[in-house]
Amino acid sequence: MKPLRFMSVAAPCVALALGAVACGGQQPGGGSGGGGAGGQTQQGSGSDFSQLSGTIRIDGSSTVQPFAEAAVELFSAEAPNVNISVGGAGTGDGFERFCRGETQISDASRPIETDEVETCEAEMIEPVELQVAQDALSIVTNRETMIPDNCIATEQLEQLLAPGSNVSNLSELGQGFPDQEVSLFTPGTESGTFDYFTEEVLETDAEQRTEGVQTSADDNQLVTGVSGTPGGLGYFGFSFADQNREQLNILQVDGGEGCVEPSIETVQNNQYPLSRPLLMYPSRQSLQQPEVKGFLTFIAENYQRIAEAANIVPMGQQSAQQTSQIIKTGQGGEPKPETE
């Protein structure tokens, strides 16, 4: 049924290439979200979004991107006249576009930084910080690399990855560590994951060792790197670790209070030391637009369902309440960048 309806609209458009442009406006409402999402989304959410219309541009963190995409897909079934475009340029590039007014919402896997807030304010854009989900920054090793108790302490990570570190063999990390050459695979400097790791674990200002580390903006390449290199070790978001369990060895992390494995539970109750919030930043102004407010309200009401659909850890109830409070009142959510 559904494909037929699309066809009646799409076929003439394809036939006449120029029609692609002409047909743009009349498409019956973003369809029911890529086919399939339609039926089961009718019940469950409290608000009525069907009267909303407009265009929203979202860009930013590629870690948050799956969440944003799933949210858009579910939302478009209820608000067929709101057109939302999602990009994944990276947290830093996302803020750059956001602060120029090119996007209405910026995805981020780390809080906005002081200089970014200043750039935004120079353009009269006031970012509002909203948590939408969570992530566990996961430490993984090659499947054949056996770490004692399958657990690594944050001090050992620091020893391994701090700027200027020259640890080249895993056995230098402590007793029981295998005598194996270590190969490191991490995201690059443009990534919010990198910023979070360097800030939280290394406590440096976005710096880690450069020698002997391979970086990539594509997390799948990191997965391939770690799983294909004996002695391989790397870090990235939980969904990439979770999706590649068979090829990787996910380590427990000891942040001083014992070894904890990254999982939905340990992230939600904050036991896992490297759990971090995933954020969306609308501006105070864009939050006034009914379609932006509607979309964010939808996220606050359905955060659990969206996170499950996107294979991402949902935020805790308390954070969800806070988020929905900020959206409802339009007050609060001022970024609290760490002052150094």
Place this chain on the structure above:
Amino acid sequence: MAVTESAITRKIVERASSGERVRELGFRVALLGCLLVAIVFLGVLIVDVSVDGLPFLSLEFFYTFPSRIFPEESGIQSALLGTLALMVLCAVFVVPIGVASAVYLEEYADRDRWINRTIEVNIQNLASVPSVVYGILGLAFIVRGPVDIFGLGVGQPTLLAGALTLGLLVLPIVIIVSREAIRAVPPSIREGSLALGATQWQTIWKQVLPGALPGVATGVILALSRAIGETAPLILVGAGAFQLFNPSIDGPFSALPIQIFNNVGEPEDIFRDLAAATILVLLGILLIMNSLAIYLRNRYENKW
């Protein structure tokens, strides 16, 4: 006459020493080897992509929107329409300007003046500038430019901004191929027209351009097929990776290469297969365009 000539040529080849002949054979084998490398790699790529992508290729694939939640029902409608619209808009922008520039440089410009020679050299150079650079140019001067041309939302990452950026990218190529096509019209045609009393403009419009048309069309199609395969400039201009609505000229847009790039970066394996299916669609479009170019050239080529 011709017979004796070729006989002489053959004689010379036969007279070549055996060492020469061995060397010639070696050269031939080396050339064949080069060709094989290219073909084998293309073959491996196509087989590899087909194995992953073919199961997803169905009619629905073309007219459903992408889906993050139900990847097995995902489609490429918004990206496909984005690519087609980019192509059309790009052609609308690039053909008049490109052909007019070529006419000026071939028919009017005085090649002894330094300014015209500078323009020529610069166009040659621009044709080999990497596409990312055009992306930066498009971002700085079109998306973030000071003027919003026609009030159509240039000044935002819109479809029109993307098409103009791709247009800048292929403009030098279009100028170069158009010049070659115009140059291929023999001077005797122009002289004949002028001798019969036509003005220079009438000569160009009625004689030169119709004669050059097949060559120009072939060149434009090949240039456009380069444009629609580009990813980097569109990413810089701000194309959306995921959207559930069709592009409009002054709104956000996506394109096939962007969707491929986006799918490859997703954590779940199934998105890699979707990327492979999308690659097949893009390859199909390129094949159709290139065949059209070859057909036009063979069918309408003028023999003077």
